[in-house]
Amino acid sequence: MSESLGKPLDSPLFERVCVVGLGLIGGSVARGLRELQACHQVVGCDADAFSRQRAIELGIVDQACAELAEAVQGAELIVLAVPVLAMQRVLEQLAALDLGQAVLTDVGSSKTAVIEAAEHAFGRVPVLFVPGHPIAGSEKSGVEAARATLFRRHKVILTPLPDTSRQAVELVGKLWQTLGADVESMPVDEHDEVLAATSHLPHLLAFSLVDTLAARSENLEIFRYAAGGFRDFTRIAASDPVMWRDVFLANRDAVLRSLDDFTKDLARLRAAIEARDANTLLGVFTRAQAAREHFSTILARRAYVEPMHSQLINYLASPGGRLSGRIRVPGDKSISHRSIMLGSLAEGVTEVEGFLEGEDSLATLQSFRDMGVVIEGPHQGRVTIHGVGLHGLQAPPGPLYLGNSGTSMRLLSGLLAGQRFDTVLTGDASLSKRPMGRVAKPLREMGAVIETAAEGRPPLHIKGGGKLMGMDYEMPIASAQVKSCLLLAGLYAHGRTSVTEPAPTRDHTERMLKGFGYPVQVDGDTVTVEPGHKLTACRIDVPADISSAAFFMVAASIAEGSDLTLEHVGINPTRIGVINILRAMGGNIELSNQQEVGGEPVADIRIRSARLRGIEIPLDQVPLAIDEFPVLFVAAACAEGRTVLRGAEELRVKESDRIQVMADGLQALGVRAEPTADGIVIEGGPIGGGRVESHDDHRIAMSFSVAALRATGEIHIGNCANVATSFPGFVELANATGMRLSVEPSA
Numbered sequence: 001m002s003e004s005l006g007k008p009l010d011s012p013l014f015e016r017v018c019v020v021g022l023g024l025i026g027g028s029v030a031r032g033l034r035e036l037q038a039c040h041q042v043v044g045c046d047a048d049a050f051s052r053q054r055a056i057e058l059g060i061v062d063q064a065c066a067e068l069a070e071a072v073q074g075a076e077l078i079v080l081a082v083p084v085l086a087m088q089r090v091l092e093q094l095a096a097l098d099l100g101q102a103v104l105t106d107v108g109s110s111k112t113a114v115i116e117a118a119e120h121a122f123g124r125v126p127v128l129f130v131p132g133h134p135i136a137g138s139e140k141s142g143v144e145a146a147r148a149t150l151f152r153r154h155k156v157i158l159t160p161l162p163d164t165s166r167q168a169v170e171l172v173g174k175l176w177q178t179l180g181a182d183v184e185s186m187p188v189d190e191h192d193e194v195l196a197a198t199s200h201l202p203h204l205l206a207f208s209l210v211d212t213l214a215a216r217s218e219n220l221e222i223f224r225y226a227a228g229g230f231r232d233f234t235r236i237a238a239s240d241p242v243m244w245r246d247v248f249l250a251n252r253d254a255v256l257r258s259l260d261d262f263t264k265d266l267a268r269l270r271a272a273i274e275a276r277d278a279n280t281l282l283g284v285f286t287r288a289q290a291a292r293e294h295f296s297t298i299l300a301r302r303a304y305v306e307p308m309h310s311q312l313i314n315y316l317a318s319p320g321g322r323l324s325g326r327i328r329v330p331g332d333k334s335i336s337h338r339s340i341m342l343g344s345l346a347e348g349v350t351e352v353e354g355f356l357e358g359e360d361s362l363a364t365l366q367s368f369r370d371m372g373v374v375i376e377g378p379h380q381g382r383v384t385i386h387g388v389g390l391h392g393l394q395a396p397p398g399p400l401y402l403g404n405s406g407t408s409m410r411l412l413s414g415l416l417a418g419q420r421f422d423t424v425l426t427g428d429a430s431l432s433k434r435p436m437g438r439v440a441k442p443l444r445e446m447g448a449v450i451e452t453a454a455e456g457r458p459p460l461h462i463k464g465g466g467k468l469m470g471m472d473y474e475m476p477i478a479s480a481q482v483k484s485c486l487l488l489a490g491l492y493a494h495g496r497t498s499v500t501e502p503a504p505t506r507d508h509t510e511r512m513l514k515g516f517g518y519p520v521q522v523d524g525d526t527v528t529v530e531p532g533h534k535l536t537a538c539r540i541d542v543p544a545d546i547s548s549a550a551f552f553m554v555a556a557s558i559a560e561g562s563d564l565t566l567e568h569v570g571i572n573p574t575r576i577g578v579i580n581i582l583r584a585m586g587g588n589i590e591l592s593n594q595q596e597v598g599g600e601p602v603a604d605i606r607i608r609s610a611r612l613r614g615i616e617i618p619l620d621q622v623p624l625a626i627d628e629f630p631v632l633f634v635a636a637a638c639a640e641g642r643t644v645l646r647g648a649e650e651l652r653v654k655e656s657d658r659i660q661v662m663a664d665g666l667q668a669l670g671v672r673a674e675p676t677a678d679g680i681v682i683e684g685g686p687i688g689g690g691r692v693e694s695h696d697d698h699r700i701a702m703s704f705s706v707a708a709l710r711a712t713g714e715i716h717i718g719n720c721a722n723v724a725t726s727f728p729g730f731v732e733l734a735n736a737t738g739m740r741l742s743v744e745p746s747a
């Protein structure tokens with residue numbers, strides 16, 4: 001007995017539907033329609049008497065006919081579910097009949113072949129014919145294997161032509177949605193390429209491998225030793241041979257292209273094994289493992305969608321709580337990015353510990369894998385990078401997708417401007433709105449050829465092979481990303497590159513370059529590099545991220561009775577604005593266990609609750625706390641008196657407009673918060689409950705979670721999946737310290 005599709009419909013969608021071909025797919029369509037009472041009458045048509053008889057006995061159809069002319073009579077919808085190579089004959093028979101206004105659709109897995117068959121049969125493809133393909137199946141075949149739920153939560157791809165009737169497309173879409181499928185549209189060619197690569201090729205390999213092994217072992221003795229791997233890999237070789245024969249003949253061209261690519265790659269692997277080339281093998285396997293993992297996540301979400309933070313998640317932050325204990329927040333995002341970049345450009349093997357396994361730093365990691373660097377991990381914060389040297393990167397196979405990560409895009413643009421190959425850098429919706437002119441402009445002055453979209457936005461098209469000239473650059477804004485971008489370009493430029501900053505910004509790039517043995521000259525506010533040196537692999541211990549620690553520093557400060565210790569936090573002097581500002585507001589913060597690891601100072605930070613007071617935030621602290629302002633605004637809302645921030649217009653071009661978004665959210669919770677052009681004025685006072693929006697910005701989501709500690713009601717925070725970019729495990733860690741935060745999947 002198959003599981004059920006759910007409640008029958010109140011009224012049928014169709015009067016009469018005809019399913020031609022009572023195999024697994026046709027039988028499952030019919031069974032689903034009948035079970036849901038979506039149709040007054042389901043008529044099946046099949047030349048095979050046994051299939052007709054079983055379809056009736058199993059209650060899959062109301063009526064079963066051998067003759068097409070009889071079966072299609074009066075049908076509003078005809079579903080062709082015969083093997084692809086049999087389509088031609090069926091379509092020719094249909095062309096000779098009067099089908100009235102019946103809508104025609106099919107389930108063939110090669111759309112070009114079916115469309116050509118329809119053209120051939122009818123003279124031109126009928127406007128009421130909607131080519132379709134459910135991506136569902138089973139290694140079992142035949143009408144007896146039919147299941148009403150076969151299509152539930154599976155994709156159905158429709159490939160309508162430009163003149164296909166819109167109503168017909170809607171009707172066919174409705175059929176599949178009723179059966180529980182997700183319906184998508186795609187051009188015919190794209191469909192055939194995608195299917196050749198993701199379905200047809202794997203089936204071919206499974207059939208071929210089983211056949212090869214079976215032929216070698218006449219009594220099939222070796223299969224006794226076949227463990228799970230073989231079984232998993234070859235499961236699909238149990239599928240219907242006739243159907244698959246037809247699929248390969250029908251989708252011949254696209255399959256051949258996929259097969260040729262694969263054969264080439266397989267030959268490369270063979271050569272690597274023969275030559276004992278461990279690096280190539282590890283490269284292929286680590287890249288494949290990462291891709292497979294990524295793919296599992298996509299599958300788990302049951303959608304072929306933008307890979308990063310596409311899932312909608314809301315937070316529910318309940319009022320009250322106090323924080324205690326000792327925790328270590330995840331690794332520093334800025335240092336994690338740089339460890340991958342410099343480790344890749346180094347000579348030798350770099351071992352990283354404490355790497356942030358957040359989406360942003362993983363985007364950087366994936367980019368370098370795409371450029372041929374072998375990177376093992378991350379596994380519990382450990383990453384092993386097999387550096388390729390300053391000139392060893394290879395052209396990536398396609399655009400580098402950097403998700404939400406501004407740091408990846410800005411730093412990479414400098415590094416890539418110095419390569420011999422072209423690259424394209426893309427990102428998600430938020431990154432695609434962020435200004436890249438600040439790096440493109442000075443890089444162009446160095447001789448780089450970079451194209452951006454309108455107003456200097458991503459994507460960036462970077463031309464390789466040009467000549468970069470070193471220069472002295474006075475940055476108009478205090479930006480570590482711009483500084484780092486130009487220093488990385490400077491490694492490839494002729495002559496020296498100097499960058500002067502208007503105010504101190506984080507100096508992780510300079511410190512890490514030195515850690516890799518690359519000379520860097522720092523003279524007051526000017527940093528200089530010259531080409532011609534090399535990076536030598538080293539060990540990197542990534543400290544906990546002070547920007548992530550900041551949420552807990554404010555949380556423990558504002559929640560009465562708190563006493564929390566944050567371990568091994570990076571306290572680089574260019575990052576400690578949050579400590580300085582909280583102390584100036586009266587925060588009770590103690591540092592202990594101070595030491596230097598791999599060129600970066602770290603400490604344990606103990607925070608006890610304190611009565612905070614509003615202050616005027618000193619201008620020199622702004623670049624040192626640039627990422628921590630959203631949560632500092634929450635501290636200000638809990639402080640006595642007024643807090644004023646100026647000189648922070650940069651906040652308007654972060655992952656969101658953090659001034660406006662925080663002001664809106666605070667106001668929604670009843671706090672007096674007035675945005676200004678370059679800052680905000682916040683009056684301390686009570687915080688109410690309510691609904692706020694993160695605007696797809698991780699730091700906004702976490703800041704309002706902290707605000708709940710002092711709120712009088714629940715705070716619902718919309719769209720928080722982005723927290724995964726910088727702080728995987730935030731909710732669990734927050735609850736472990738005493739905060740009251742839960743995840744609400746959104747409808």
Ligand code: S3P
Pocket residue numbers: 333334335407478479480481482484505506626627650
């Ligand atoms: C970063 C620099 C800062 C910061 C960003 C990370 C870095 O940006 O806001 O989150 O890793 O260099 P700007 O340098 O643009 O201020």
